[in-house]
Amino acid sequence: MTVSIHKKLQNEKIEFTLLLEAIYHKYGYDFRHYSVAHIRRRIQRRLTLDGIESISALQHRLLNDETFFFQTVFHDLSINVTEMFRDPSFYLAVRQKVVPILATYPFIKVWHAGCATGEEIYSMAILLKEEGLFDRLQLYGTDFNDLVLEKAKEGIVSIRSVKEYTSNYQLGGGTQSFSDYYTARYSHALLEPELKEKILFANHNLVADQVFGEMQMIVCRNVLIYFDQELQNRVIDLFYHSLCRGGILCLGAKESLRLSEQENKFNRLLPGEQIYQKGYGTD
Amino acid sequence: MGQTETDSGNGKATGKYEAVVIGVSYGGLKALENILPIISSDFPAPIMVVQHQDPLADDFLAKHLNRLSQVQVKVAEEKEKAVAGVVYLAPANYHLLVEDNHTLSLSIDEKVNFARPAIDVLFESGADAWQARLIGVILTGANHDGSQGLQRIKKLGGLAIVQDPQTAQAQAMPESALAATEVDYVLQLGEIGYFLNDIIGTGTFNDQ
Numbered sequence: 304m305t306v307s308i309h310k311k312l313q314n315e316k317i318e319f320t321l322l323l324e325a326i327y328h329k330y331g332y333d334f335r336h337y338s339v340a341h342i343r344r345r346i347q348r349r350l351t352l353d354g355i356e357s358i359s360a361l362q363h364r365l366l367n368d369e370t371f372f373f374q375t376v377f378h379d380l381s382i383n384v385t386e387m388f389r390d391p392s393f394y395l396a397v398r399q400k401v402v403p404i405l406a407t408y409p410f411i412k413v414w415h416a417g418c419a420t421g422e423e424i425y426s427m428a429i430l431l432k433e434e435g436l437f438d439r440l441q442l443y444g445t446d447f448n449d450l451v452l453e454k455a456k457e458g459i460v461s462i463r464s465v466k467e468y469t470s471n472y473q474l475g476g477g478t479q480s481f482s483d484y485y486t487a488r489y490s491h492a493l494l495e496p497e498l499k500e501k502i503l504f505a506n507h508n509l510v511a512d513q514v515f516g517e518m519q520m521i522v523c524r525n526v527l528i529y530f531d532q533e534l535q536n537r538v539i540d541l542f543y544h545s546l547c548r549g550g551i552l553c554l555g556a557k558e559s560l561r562l563s564e565q566e567n568k569f570n571r572l573l574p575g576e577q578i579y580q581k582g583y584g585t586d
Numbered sequence: 587m588g589q590t591e592t593d594s595g596n597g598k599a600t601g602k603y604e605a606v607v608i609g610v611s612y613g614g615l616k617a618l619e620n621i622l623p624i625i626s627s628d629f630p631a632p633i634m635v636v637q638h639q640d641p642l643a644d645d646f647l648a649k650h651l652n653r654l655s656q657v658q659v660k661v662a663e664e665k666e667k668a669v670a671g672v673v674y675l676a677p678a679n680y681h682l683l684v685e686d687n688h689t690l691s692l693s694i695d696e697k698v699n700f701a702r703p704a705i706d707v708l709f710e711s712g713a714d715a716w717q718a719r720l721i722g723v724i725l726t727g728a729n730h731d732g733s734q735g736l737q738r739i740k741k742l743g744g745l746a747i748v749q750d751p752q753t754a755q756a757q758a759m760p761e762s763a764l765a766a767t768e769v770d771y772v773l774q775l776g777e778i779g780y781f782l783n784d785i786i787g788t789g790t791f792n793d794q
């Protein structure tokens with residue numbers, strides 16, 4: 304008798320749970336509170352690409368082949384898609400509503416959590432430079448994926464994307480010409496080295512690591528969407544405790560504090576954008 | 587997963603459909619205008635829709651369709667629960683996925699079939715979540731997105747519906763779906779809304 308497709312699916316869901324346990328126990332990375340639909344899709348794609356016949360076979364392989372885990376599966380699970388000035392209206396809102404708040408601080412620390420290959424944090428560096436805050440600025444870019452951090456440190460973007468970034472930059476209220484910020488080299492655009500001087504890149508895992516200094520602003524965009532509600536709550540709590548009073552929290556365009564336990568500890572700074580301010584009265 | 591009786595003994599399940607997914611591309615505005623306003627106000631299932639659109643599109647489409655419809659039409663929000671009688675549109679530039687607990691997830695994962703949102707992404711995750719209790723509908727479009735997803739729905743015992751290519755503004759997408767899957771119903775655009783109202787209330791699937 305052949306196993307019904309439903310039984311097969313049910314078994315797959317069990318194998319999938321076990322796979323995440325195996326990754327956690329072997330490598331310490333905890334994906335158990337990530338969006339299941341999303342992780343399952345990535346794993347399924349890996350099976351197809353590499354012609355691996357089952358999730359259990361994949362599990363066996365990644366337990367015995369660390370390179371395969373770090374170079375391939377870990378990469379599959381940490382979606383690193385990013386852009387410069389993604390969602391231009393967000394950058395415009397930062398210029399108009401957040402910069403005046405940041406300008407009241409003698410020194411400004413900004414943390415980009417889940418910065419991927421750096422496009423977002425370089426965009427912020429450009430913006431804050433144009434707004435005259437560069438001299439009292441320190442940006443921190445963190446991610447749990449070392450490979451993307453290495454790329455981020457290089458400060459190189461693909462030349463194919465420059466056209467789109469230029470348009471995003473302008474829509475986001477850019478006051479100069481975007482071409483002031485890069486040098487074209489063959490297939491690459493090398494970002495202005497001065498921007499890099501203000502940025503420190505470091506490994507930080509939002510699931511496992513602790514509070515990250517006292518920040519004036521935290522930017523964490525398009526990371527929480529990959530987490531379940533419980534993990535989202537934990538991470539928002541981490542952000543809450545890593546912000547100074549009155550500090551700013553910026554989330555992705557489709558992320559909000561709406562379903563979060565900490566919603567009442569923040570005020571929405573303006574409608575239409577996911578930009579929040581931590582209350583002044585609390586810790 | 588837990589809610590299906592499929593795995594009991596003889597491997598058969600019966601029951602009512604619990605959700606609908608719709609995929610549409612070129613010509614989508616008109617197609618959706620012909621379907622969603624017909625959906626009855628007490629429609630007992632959620633409807634998730636992927637319409638390919640410009641990455642910078644705002645929520646015009648949802649607002650417009652909401653005005654025309656008896657059911658609520660809105661842009662899907664991150665981690666909200668899909669509830670009966672509401673139509674959820676994938677936001678521009680995000681994939682829309684369904685979790686096993688029927689909450690909705692968004693992703694900026696790479697494009698699939700050159701599209702984000704992609705129909706396949708919604709259909710495949712929806713099939714895993716609802717299995718035989720899902721109805722998939724492929725409408726007009728000039729590409730092949732959705733064919734694989736519809737196949738997955740069908741494979742898990744769900745119902746596959748495709749718009750008659752003759753009545754589609756662009757035929758490639760419905761034709762590709764028809765070629766990929768043993769489709770249950772090929773319907774005229776004008777019939778689809780009424781058909782969904784009927785089958786969701788009374789129709790029962792019988793999965794072999």
Ligand SMILES: C[S@@+](CC[C@H](N)C(=O)[O-])C[C@H]1O[C@@H](n2cnc3c(N)ncnc32)[C@H](O)[C@@H]1O
Nearest residue numbers: 381382385417419446447448508509510524525
């Ligand atoms: C889709 S990218 C977002 C990049 C950028 N913030 C943007 O919006 O363009 C998500 C990033 O989150 C990182 N990430 C995922 N889980 C993480 C975790 N637990 N700790 C730190 N970074 C994580 C991934 O490695 C990836 O680089």
